[in-house]
Amino acid sequence: MTAQMTLDYHMPNRARPATLPGDRTGGADVAAMLRVDQAGELGAKAIYRGQMAVLGRQACAPLLAEMEAQEAEHLAAFDKLVVDRRVRPSALSPLWRAAGYALGTVGALVGERTAMATTVAVEEVIEGHYQEQLDRLSEDEAELRATIAEFRDDELKHRDTALQNGAEEAPAYQILSRSVKAGTKLAIWLAQRV
Template sequence: MTHITTTAVTKPAFRRQPSGLDTLFIEVNKALEVLSGASQATRPNPAGEPDITDAGLNESEKKHVAGLMRVNHVGEVCAQALYRGQSIMCKDPQIRQVLLHAAEEEVDHLSWCHGRLGELKSHTSLLNPLWYAGSFTLGVMASVAGVPKNLGFMAETERQVEQHLESHLASLPEQDERSRKIVTQMRDDEIGHRTTAEVNGAEELPVPVKQAMRFMSKIMTTLAYRL
C-alpha cells in the first residue's frame, strides 16, 4: 500500500482593507475627540502639576495669557486636522507615518493648552469646528499635490508656528512660568517636525503660497485671541 504524505498549506491571514466609509468614521471620531477636549497627552506636562492659583498674575495678565493660550490651542486643533488631512491621501507609507507621528506629538500640545486654559478659568475658541474643517481640507489638498509639496506644506506650517510661539514667549508675563514652559516645549517640538519634513525631502513652497498661509494665520490668531 502506498502512503501519501500530505502537507498542510497555511493560507495567509485575510486582512480587510479599510473602506472609504471606514476612513470617514475614523476621521469623524478623531475630530469629535479633538473638539470635545477628550484628547489625552502621552507625555508629562512640562509645567508640572496643575496650579489653579496663578499667584503673581493680575486679572489683566490672566486675560492676556488666556488669549495667547487659546490661540495656541487653536493652532493645535488645526495641526491635528492638517496632519490627518495630509496623511489620508498620502501614497508613501513612510511619509504617512511621519505625518501621523507629528500629529501624535501635537495631541500633547493640545492637551497642555486645554489644561492651561482651564487653570486660567477661560475657554477654548468657539470657532474650533470651523478651524478644524478648514485645516483638514487644506491638508487633503496638500496631500494630493504629491509628497514633496506635502512635506513642504508641513515644513512651512511649522516654520510659521515657530515664529508665533517665539512671539508668545516674548509677550507672556515673565512670572508666568507655567505657560512659558508649555510654549517652550511646543516650540522645540515644532522645530523637530520642521526638520523632519526637510530631511525627508520637503519642497520649498512658492512665495504667494507662503504669503497666503500667513494671511490666513493672521485672521485665525486675531479671532482666536478674542473668541
C-alpha cells in the same frame, strides 16, 4: 496739581510696548494666548490627520503620524490649561478643525512635497507665534513659559522634518508658502479674538 501733571497722569506712554520682559502678564492677555494656542494645536493636529488620510500608505506616513501624535500632546496640554484657568475656548473651534483638515488633505492630494511645503509654512508661523508669546510672558508664568518653549522646539523639528522631505521642491513653493503663511496668520489673529 497742575494741568500738565493731570495730563501726564492720565495719558499712557505710547512709546512703551504693551508689556516688557519682567512685567506681570495680565490675566486677560494670558487667556487670549491660551485660546489661540488651543485653537492652533487643534488646527495643526487636523492638518496632519488630513495628510495621513491621503498619504497614510506612503513612505512618509510614520513621520506624519509622529508629528500628529505630538500635536495631540500639545493640544491636550492646552485643553487642560484652558479648563484649569477657565478660559473661553475659541468659538471658531469647528472651523479650525475643518480648515486644518482641508489644508492637510488638499496639500497631500497635490503631492507629498506640497504637503511638506504646507508643514514648513504653518510651523514657521507657529514657531514665531510661540516665540512672541515667550517674549511677552513674565517670569511668574515659568511653567507656561516652559511648556510653550518645549512646543516651539517641537514645531521647529516639524519644520525641519518637512524641509528634509522635499518641501522646497514642491511646485510653486514660494506662492504656496506665502499663501499658507498669510492664512495661518489670519487664523491666529481671529482665534485670539473670537
